[in-house]
Amino acid sequence: MTTIYDIAKKTGYSITTVSKVLNDYPNVSEKAKAKVLAAVEELGYTPNSSARTLATNKSWMIGVVFAEHLGVGMAHPFFSEVIESFKKHVELYNYDLLFVSRKMGLKEETYRHLKHRGVDGVVVVQSLGDDALDFTEFNMPTVFIDMPEKGAHAVYSDNKQGSTLAVDYLYGLGHRKIAHITGAQTMYTAVERAKGFELAMEKHNLSIPSKYIVDGGYYSYEGGREAMFRLLSLTDRPTAVFVSGDEMALGAIKVIKEAGLRVPEDISVIGFDDIPLAKHVDPPLTTVKQDKELIGHQSAALLLDEINELGKNRNGKVIPVQLIKRQSCMSVDHMW
Amino acid sequence: MTTIYDIAKKTGYSITTVSKVLNDYPNVSEKAKAKVLAAVEELGYTPNSSARTLATNKSWMIGVVFAEHLGVGMAHPFFSEVIESFKKHVELYNYDLLFVSRKMGLKEETYRHLKHRGVDGVVVVQSLGDDALDFTEFNMPTVFIDMPEKGAHAVYSDNKQGSTLAVDYLYGLGHRKIAHITGAQTMYTAVERAKGFELAMEKHNLSIPSKYIVDGGYYSYEGGREAMFRLLSLTDRPTAVFVSGDEMALGAIKVIKEAGLRVPEDISVIGFDDIPLAKHVDPPLTTVKQDKELIGHQSAALLLDEINELGKNRNGKVIPVQLIKRQSCMSVDHMW
């Protein structure tokens, strides 16, 4: 490996001068600069980031902690889009992303590992708060995506508003018997969406039979199937279902079809996320769209500010959602 | 930050002994071991990986270079699954994944950056060979996914065989007018699948009108739409279409439907990849499944061997594919 010593020897300058050239310091002659740069090129010199990190205490890496409970890791259709957007943004500032091993299940172990790696900041992408560990004592710039965390930046969608949008829309279509397939209530997003659902229903003076709220688990296709199955078994079936996640919604639609019913003619379905498939399925899924692009971008901006100590107040940042009307909902007048 | 010096001071031992304990070296007394470990716990000591890397010349990081030409980065439905599988495997051996910035478009710049980071190995996830740079001179353990590269390990599906499976199946269903929507011929996979298609057609003594082969570009939904559109405008339309990628296939199906035709009653469609949506669309897509799990696993194993200098011959490793029969294909007898 070639080092600054090699460059120094080759050019006749000291390593200090070489280093200064490499780091664009002011007081170096043009001549020195030229010679050094030429030597760098000729010898194919590449600075060693470990050495640099050791000396400067700055790694130019951002640690990424990914959701585990969903099992798919970075193949997750929503999170992968968010993190891609995040990556695009931090790349502009020369940061690389370090996806750390999570075989250590414990949060604390993960922190230790991130400290070990000397990352400049951390982005936590998960909707689940495993255990309550106060982040203020983990003294490291951190941003949470998809859930708020005490003492840290966080960026997430306006989940409650999303539910409101969904319910209002269904109400406007004349639906009164509206059910809700929730996500597991251990997840912040799922809780918020459920709350929003109840609030919106209340607003319209609509009662919610307890059987109309059913837990679909961790946003999975299978969970949606099971939940919808239960809903269909009810004697007084809902005419519309607001599902807390798109994949669950697809599972629900599948079950409805299997039961010989149609979407939206017999039952209207509305999802949450707007994953890429949503527009391609049949019928195209009406859903509450989360702005993955913006979530990624905002969380990156927040984290970079924090790293550069420009961080202001560490609050949750709420990203607006939007109702995407496609073909999985229908006015009650036209049903049956 | 607490260092081994702090541990040394606290325990009364030298940093050498501390280091030995930390690295499980043989010649240390049980007593020393216990004291050191206790101090580590008490002080919340975390080793500094940069220092360690500097001293050992081993970073325990694997660099990840991701496809760019598709625009979606790690949100890619196929690649994200492969890399997740890869990650799961290398995690077992304590490696973290470093996703490097690719704003430097040039391959050479990327290499430099990876060298700079001191990664122990590199996995390149892309189906496109940007430019011809010989990897043998980039002296670093590397594995390519989805395309072969001279002088490096590579893991990819048996693309030709996939085409054969598809054509044979369609032939068996009685189809004789079979078209092929290819991927851009700059991609290895696309070329192989196209070759396989031609070979298989030849085998059955089926002629391929030149208009029956149309380029759908980089496997995108839109590309599939456009390609299918051209196919539909033909006076002598095909009864079946083998599409080189699932997303393209979905686009193609969409266009078919928009033209007032049905899949599979009017036209049979078969895709390639088996992305998660494939089973959820309508009709569920018959497709050639790539074993993402195995591709990720194999490439990880190959790379780790190379890193540990157990690397044997650096050849391409071909992963078997499988035809997944769903509902987008139909026997010609039942058509119309």
Add this chain to the structure above:
DNA sequence: TTGTAAGCGTTATCAC
């Protein structure tokens, strides 16, 4: 404008 030398936190060599 340039150079000397200390320091970053480890591991590794070698003597005790």
Add this chain to the structure above:
DNA sequence: GTGATAACGCTTACAA
């Protein structure tokens, strides 16, 4: 079993 000490490749006071 244990401990000095050099080395890894770089940045950065401080001097010159």
